Amino acid sequence: MSWGWADTLLAQGEGNLRDFSVAPLRVDVKMESGALHTETLGVFNAGDEPVHMRASAADWFFNEKGAPQYVAAGKHPSYSCGPWIGLNPAEFDVPPHKATPIRFTLTTPPGQAVGGYHCAVTIGMAPGLQPGPPETGLRILVRFAPTIYVVIGEPQPQAELVSLDVVPVGTDAALPSGTAAEPRWQYLLTLQNTGQTHFRVNATLELVDQEGKSVSNFKVNSQPILPESQRTFTFTSADELVPGDYTLTATIDIGLNTLLQKKKKVRIEANAVPPPQSPSQ
Numbered sequence: 001m002s003w004g005w006a007d008t009l010l011a012q013g014e015g016n017l018r019d020f021s022v023a024p025l026r027v028d029v030k031m032e033s034g035a036l037h038t039e040t041l042g043v044f045n046a047g048d049e050p051v052h053m054r055a056s057a058a059d060w061f062f063n064e065k066g067a068p069q070y071v072a073a074g075k076h077p078s079y080s081c082g083p084w085i086g087l088n089p090a091e092f093d094v095p096p097h098k099a100t101p102i103r104f105t106l107t108t109p110p111g112q113a114v115g116g117y118h119c120a121v122t123i124g125m126a127p128g129l130q131p132g133p134p135e136t137g138l139r140i141l142v143r144f145a146p147t148i149y150v151v152i153g154e155p156q157p158q159a160e161l162v163s164l165d166v167v168p169v170g171t172d173a174a175l176p177s178g179t180a181a182e183p184r185w186q187y188l189l190t191l192q193n194t195g196q197t198h199f200r201v202n203a204t205l206e207l208v209d210q211e212g213k214s215v216s217n218f219k220v221n222s223q224p225i226l227p228e229s230q231r232t233f234t235f236t237s238a239d240e241l242v243p244g245d246y247t248l249t250a251t252i253d254i255g256l257n258t259l260l261q262k263k264k265k266v267r268i269e270a271n272a273v274p275p276p277q278s279p280s281q
Contacts, residue, residue: 019047022123022144029150033112038105041146043123045094051125052093055102057085058120058145066231070122070145079198079227081150082119084108091126106150114153116197116227120145149198149224157254158195161262162230163188164250166207169236183236184271187218189250190232193225200224202253205235207266210245225254241268 021044029037045051059076063069073082086105094100104121124143165188187205203220218235225231245267252260 020045020051020125020142020144022146024146025144026147027149029106029148031106031108031150031152033108033152034110036105036107038103041102041104041121041123042099043092043094043102043144044099045096048096050093050095052091053100053123054091054126055087055121055123056090057082057087057104058122060118060120060145060147061226062229062231066233068145070120073119079115079117079196080119081106081108081117081148084117084150085119085121085148087121104148106148108150108152112152114196115151115155116199117150117152118198118224118226119148119150121148151197155197156195157197157199157256158193159199159201159225159252159254159260160192160194161250161252161260162190162192163232164190164205164248164262164264166246166248166266182238185216185237185239185241187216187235187237187248188232189220190230191225191252192230193227196227198224198226199254203233204251206249206251208247208249209242215239215241215246240271243268243270 023042023044027039029039031037043053057073058070059073059080059082060068060070061076061078073080073085077083084106086107088103088105092100092102102121102123122143122145167186167188169183169186187207189203189205191201193199200222201220201224202222205216205218205220206214207216209215216237216239220233223231223233245265248264248266250260250262252262254260
């Protein structure tokens with residue numbers, strides 16, 4: 001079963017995230033200006049009670065931490081396709097152990113510029129409209145946001161490598177969830193999308209010592225970078241690096257015929273001290 005990005009909202013009652021799913025979670029469409037295209041999403045209810053839901057078009061962008069943020073269509077107009085979406089139905093019931101289809105139609109404006117555009121369809125439980133008597137406690141109102149990418153014409157991906165580095169992990173660093181115990185190093189790759197279309201980046205980072213031995217390897221797997229925007233990918237490592245000279249290499253695939261590659265000489269003066277662990281409660 002596929003799961004969408006879920007924005008959990010708090011209300012009275014109780015709910016179960018595992019009861020719901022939406023598919024597909026991503027739709028890629030190639031269109032021309034002034035054209036019309038229809039797709040179908042499926043909303044699945046694996047629970048034992050019917051659920052009342054609403055759908056709406058949305059704009060989205062990445063915040064400074066690389067997490068998607070959703071706003072009403074037209075509120076973040078840069079490269080947005082949100083205002084082009086029509087939904088049928090916009091409000092509906094999903095019976096227990098059944099699926100309900102939602103059709104959305106994209107209508108691109110005449111004369112729309114060549115480029116890549118993005119938006120989403122948010123699909124969520126309607127607060128206060130769920131069946132059954134009033135309850136006390138906690139209800140999780142599930143909201144999914146399948147992502148829509150529209151490409152008009154033949155825009156070419158363009159990227160610039162802004163920075164590449166390995167630095168000691170600070171004691172106040174905001175580390176990604178699931179980080180290994182006692183991380184010592186942060187590997188940073190920052191890319192700027194300088195073009196007018198989104199692309200998905202695949203990349204590898206490799207740290208090699210003076211003798212040509214590979215010390216650390218990391219991968220970026222199919223991550224989107226929106227037009228005229230920047231993303232930083234961060235990795236952490238608990239490796240103990242011997243002081244000396246190293247070479248950090250980034251190999252980047254943005255969907256062109258050739259790969260982008262950047263090498264940087266890195267001097268490790270002393271092994272980073274891991275941040276102190278929190279005292280036991």
